[in-house]
Amino acid sequence: MEKVTIATVAERAGVSRQTVSNVINTPEVVRPETRDRVREAIASLGYRVNQAARQMRTGRSKLIAVRIEPARDGINGSVLDRFLHGLTDAAALAGYRVMLYTAADDAGEIATYDELLTAYDLDGFVLTSTHHGDPRTSWLAERHVPFVTFGRPWGAPDTHSWVDVDNAAGTAAATRHLLETGHRRIGFLGWPAGSGVGDARRAGWAATMAEAGSPIDDLEAAAEDGVDSGASAAARLTDVTAVVCASDSLALGALRALPGRAIVGFDDTAVAQAVGLTSVSQPLAEAAARCMGLLAELLDGSAPTTPTQLLLPPSLVVRRTA
Amino acid sequence: MEKVTIATVAERAGVSRQTVSNVINTPEVVRPETRDRVREAIASLGYRVNQAARQMRTGRSKLIAVRIEPARDGINGSVLDRFLHGLTDAAALAGYRVMLYTAADDAGEIATYDELLTAYDLDGFVLTSTHHGDPRTSWLAERHVPFVTFGRPWGAPDTHSWVDVDNAAGTAAATRHLLETGHRRIGFLGWPAGSGVGDARRAGWAATMAEAGSPIDDLEAAAEDGVDSGASAAARLTDVTAVVCASDSLALGALRALPGRAIVGFDDTAVAQAVGLTSVSQPLAEAAARCMGLLAELLDGSAPTTPTQLLLPPSLVVRRTA
DNA sequence: CCCGGCAACTTGAACGATCCAATACTGCCG
DNA sequence: CGGCAGTATTGGATCGTTCAAGTTGCCGGG
Numbered sequence: 001m002e003k004v005t006i007a008t009v010a011e012r013a014g015v016s017r018q019t020v021s022n023v024i025n026t027p028e029v030v031r032p033e034t035r036d037r038v039r040e041a042i043a044s045l046g047y048r049v050n051q052a053a054r055q056m057r058t059g060r061s062k063l064i065a066v067r068i069e070p071a072r073d074g075i076n077g078s079v080l081d082r083f084l085h086g087l088t089d090a091a092a093l094a095g096y097r098v099m100l101y102t103a104a105d106d107a108g109e110i111a112t113y114d115e116l117l118t119a120y121d122l123d124g125f126v127l128t129s130t131h132h133g134d135p136r137t138s139w140l141a142e143r144h145v146p147f148v149t150f151g152r153p154w155g156a157p158d159t160h161s162w163v164d165v166d167n168a169a170g171t172a173a174a175t176r177h178l179l180e181t182g183h184r185r186i187g188f189l190g191w192p193a194g195s196g197v198g199d200a201r202r203a204g205w206a207a208t209m210a211e212a213g214s215p216i217d218d219l220e221a222a223a224e225d226g227v228d229s230g231a232s233a234a235a236r237l238t239d240v241t242a243v244v245c246a247s248d249s250l251a252l253g254a255l256r257a258l259p260g261r262a263i264v265g266f267d268d269t270a271v272a273q274a275v276g277l278t279s280v281s282q283p284l285a286e287a288a289a290r291c292m293g294l295l296a297e298l299l300d301g302s303a304p305t306t307p308t309q310l311l312l313p314p315s316l317v318v319r320r321t322a
Numbered sequence: 323m324e325k326v327t328i329a330t331v332a333e334r335a336g337v338s339r340q341t342v343s344n345v346i347n348t349p350e351v352v353r354p355e356t357r358d359r360v361r362e363a364i365a366s367l368g369y370r371v372n373q374a375a376r377q378m379r380t381g382r383s384k385l386i387a388v389r390i391e392p393a394r395d396g397i398n399g400s401v402l403d404r405f406l407h408g409l410t411d412a413a414a415l416a417g418y419r420v421m422l423y424t425a426a427d428d429a430g431e432i433a434t435y436d437e438l439l440t441a442y443d444l445d446g447f448v449l450t451s452t453h454h455g456d457p458r459t460s461w462l463a464e465r466h467v468p469f470v471t472f473g474r475p476w477g478a479p480d481t482h483s484w485v486d487v488d489n490a491a492g493t494a495a496a497t498r499h500l501l502e503t504g505h506r507r508i509g510f511l512g513w514p515a516g517s518g519v520g521d522a523r524r525a526g527w528a529a530t531m532a533e534a535g536s537p538i539d540d541l542e543a544a545a546e547d548g549v550d551s552g553a554s555a556a557a558r559l560t561d562v563t564a565v566v567c568a569s570d571s572l573a574l575g576a577l578r579a580l581p582g583r584a585i586v587g588f589d590d591t592a593v594a595q596a597v598g599l600t601s602v603s604q605p606l607a608e609a610a611a612r613c614m615g616l617l618a619e620l621l622d623g624s625a626p627t628t629p630t631q632l633l634l635p636p637s638l639v640v641r642r643t644a
Numbered sequence: 645c646c647c648g649g650c651a652a653c654t655t656g657a658a659c660g661a662t663c664c665a666a667t668a669c670t671g672c673c674g
Numbered sequence: 675c676g677g678c679a680g681t682a683t684t685g686g687a688t689c690g691t692t693c694a695a696g697t698t699g700c701c702g703g704g
Contacts, residue, residue: 325660327659327660327661328660328661328662329660339660339661339662340662340663343661343662343663347662371660371661372659372660372661373661374659374660374661375659375660375661375662376660376661376662377661378659378660378661378662379660379661379662379663380661380662380663
């Protein structure tokens with residue numbers, strides 16, 4: 001099995017290397033009959049473009065990078081993993097491959113960008129876990145590196161394209177579902193104020209309760225994410241018949257502390273499926289596909305001049321607990 | 323910010339390109355003072371080897387590929403994700419990067435190997451989810467592609483290096499723990515016979531029970547993996563005080579069907595942590611590091627002539643349910 | 645009949661690193 | 675002080691692709 005290069009194909013098809021290259025990259029400039037002949041040669045020889053050689057000439061690697069989180073909380077870490085699965089699929093469809101990297105913090109991540117860009121000529125990045133004052137986006141933007149974030153730029157201007165899930169719509173749907181099933185005193189168990197995601201999830205609940213004319217004083221508790229902390233915080237919500245939670249971890253705690261009450265979690269993790277917890281499900285596969293789509297637009301130059309922002313609606317998965 | 327190539331460094335250090343290349347690849351052939359001068363130039367210019375150019379000349383890409391499973395069961399899928407995290411870390415330390423791919427089945431995976439090898443010049447593969455009659459290993463072996471599997475070659479001869487977790491030791495430890503806490507009628511809830519992993523997990527329980535002189539007739543049930551199927555299978559184990567399970571999913575079912583009984587799961591997934599399920603934990607980070615280590619040996623030619631096999635011991639994480 | 649213009653294709657050079665063979669240098673011996 | 679062995683360094687070729695410039699052949703207008 002010898003090496004099949006563009007020259008092998010050219011010889012077989014009786015044309016020059018450049019013509020083969022044109023068939024691959026700009027087929028419209030080649031006469032149809034020549035094009036077919038070359039394509040036939042490509043197929044019969046099993047020729048494939050050597051990415052390294054192409055990359056050296058063009059500077060584009062057809063590679064995108066995504067950070068894989070070090071470990072995180074066992075329950076919620078899976079959300080990003082599912083996103084990663086979706087992204088790998090979407091990237092393959094768009095002709096890109098996904099390369100992984102890890103980093104301990106934002107600074108380490110930026111150092112990794114530098115290395116990946118210079119050593120591997122990465123085409124672009126997909127960032128996850130955006131947060132207030134995120135230094136990564138500005139670093140990339142300054143250097144004109146194409147990137148898309150999964151998660152909106154909390155607090156910063158919308159100067160780049162992003163995809164996010166409408167967190168408020170998720171808790172609103174959960175609250176609405178509880179209202180429809182007769183609940184009136186619906187509590188919210190969230191995280192301490194300050195995280196963009198957590199605040200949005202709380203807002204969806206609060207707004208829906210306001211619409212329904214239900215007061216929300218005394219119906220709210222906050223805790224760091226975790227089952228035990230969720231349980232002890234939930235124990236303070238004595239006067240509720242149902243609780244909307246900011247995560248499945250918290251929901252699991254609420255389930256323990258408030259038996260018999262209706263409970264809704266967030267993220268529809270494996271735990272929710274296992275214990276029959278009603279939960280808000282994020283369309284992670286779609287989010288990943290959209291991210292890849294936006295990044296592909298940036299990379300092939302077909303992106304609109306103003307960045308695109310997409311807010312995807314989550315859906316409520318009703319199970320035993322609500 | 324102009325491009326920094328090996329020629330830039332050579333000029334700055336007052337030597338030739340080849341000398342710079344030698345400092346990078348075979349430092350011992352360069353006089354120490356020259357070496358230091360070159361290293362200084364590299365540092366001050368922020369030079370990094372262009373992988374594409376190196377790859378074109380040497381044929382090695384410093385890239386390894388791992389399959390990311392399409393979706394799988396929500397509870398157990400996380401096991402491979404955790405392995406992936408560990409592998410990314412280990413690869414970075416060894417100077418390699420991880421590229422992802424997906425495939426629907428073994429045939430699709432083999433097609434992907436071909437593409438990755440010819441288009442991206444991948445250096446090697448780490449395979450997961452090995453199974454009886456796995457066609458992937460023989461395909462790779464025939465083509466002399468370096469690879470390591472996480473999971474032993476069930477039924478096939480040990481002709482390649484692999485790392486696996488000692489499943490039998492895990493259930494044995496679980497069974498021993500239950501014996502020590504006074505249980506005698508300890509059941510096993512497993513998968514249908516035939517899967518290497520499932521059979522090994524059953525064997526560890528059976529052997530430990532035999533050692534203790536406890537009969538195991540009527541103490542065993544099998545079900546496809548899943549919480550509901552586990553619950554209905556567990557319901558048949560009426561005469562037990564404790565159950566060792568082949569997975570956390572099954573254990574969750576057992577927990578529901580047999581309240582008050584001691585239950586031990588397998589894999590220590592997020593669900594186990596969340597509900598307080600005692601479970602057998604696999605050393606996934608270590609397994610990943612070992613896989614990377616073996617693969618790195620294969621790639622740099624320092625591997626022993628006979629393949630290496632490593633069996634890592636799992637550990638029991640005791641929580642509320644046992 | 646000649647020539648400009650165009651489409652289709654070909655040729656030579658370049659990307660940045662490494663390999664190979666040849667050369668310059670060093671210390672050392674006679 | 676010349677020459678030799680051994681090592682440090684140099685220049686050129688090369689990997690497979692794409693870019694830029696050049697060639698060929700055909701058509702129609704003048």
